[in-house]
Amino acid sequence: MSKKRWFRLYIERWRDGTFGLTPNEIAAYITLLCELYDHDGILIRADLDLLARRCGMRPTSFRKAFETLTRRGKLTLDGDVITSKAVSEEIESRERLDGKSAENRQKLAEKRNTINEIKQRLPTDTESRIQNKDSSFLQPAGHSPAIQNFIKRREIARRRSV
Template sequence: MTDEKGKHYAFYPSDWLAGTRGLTAAETGVYITLIAMMYEREGPLDMDRARLARLCGIPAGSFKKAVQVLIEEGKIVETDGGLWNARVPKEIEKTHRKINAGKAGADARWQSDERENLIATSQSGKQNMSRHMSKKDNKNNENDLRSQCGRNATQNQNQNTTAAMGRIGSGKQHRSSSDGVDDRDFTADERPTHSDGEARSDDELYDEVLSAAGIRNGSMPTYWMPPSAVIHVGRWRSQLGLTDAEIISTVRECRKRHDNPPNGPKGLDSAMQRTAGAKVTELKPRTASQHGKPDEKSKRMAFYASITDRAGATQ
């Protein structure tokens, strides 16, 4: 039996009335009850006549006679799997096609909205960065930093564009070694913590994301089911460098803009990338070290700034 709730199937009154003419009230009642049970089960009914008779609300003898008439009239058939109707699987297939089409349309609308927001945020971020840089007193350091960012962006255009646009669902994220940043995951001291200082687990973050998105346990969509959804949510933190507070805030802001929650965490990927990009624009550029090389924070800022610029240009 399917776990999905709220399914409905097409019912054609004219077809039903024409197909049941000549049947007694008992035969009609048994017929409609068996059909409803087939739709609910989405499969043949086990041939347990005593049980089916109780479910139809008539004595076993009367049920046996009614079923025999329905079989003779071709209304139902007796298969190896049990009692079945030829039209039921066709209507089930049509309903599943409509459900899948509706889910695909909802995901497409979410992605479209988030892409537009990402473009607007990226453009605003670049303007804010430009105003911030213009206030620097040391013009030489300013020019050196911009030159270094430009060289890094040119050298790693193909690699970093692929990494930025395909972060979620691509496995473990490593930062490119060619731009001078260590090729490793974020360290443990960068992970968000509770107020008591202990590291928050992916399961705890997943529960808070469900609450912020308005997902209830009684109506859990397929794409929000663990463990895949738990892993996906954890990647926003481990691969994009977002804190728990930033992730929860982003989910709540997205939820305010839509009537219904997203069908899965993938529908929030663009919003998380936008938040990570906006976070980069708030970083202050550092001066070069004594040996003329950018320090670790400057290299990381240059790396994420180049991702944000290209993400806005490709959307």
């Protein structure tokens, strides 16, 4: 059984692909697609009578619908194995997307870990002020360089006198 319990349904492709099919053929087709997706794209030892019951159809009606679907290339019957090219392609596409998503999640986790490690190594703002004994955080922003130099010299003088 597949881990994925869903599949993408492109409305326009479905509408165009089922144009001209009878309601029985459409019912058989969607049920068989669901079965194929549920079994990773391959139905081995397919029992047509069981599939007919699954579709809620009489075996003769199901066989007629199934023959139409295989004749139109929607499904392939090889011995007792049923496959679908569209289902196989979609499963491959989904696996590629899952692989890319997993890679992206891994890269994002690595970046977050790196950032967290850097943050842990950096002192907090308060710690750095205490370590540097810098009172520049008390200085109002926007002073000219001359005033900033004056404040700095005054702070140095204050430290010496203490």
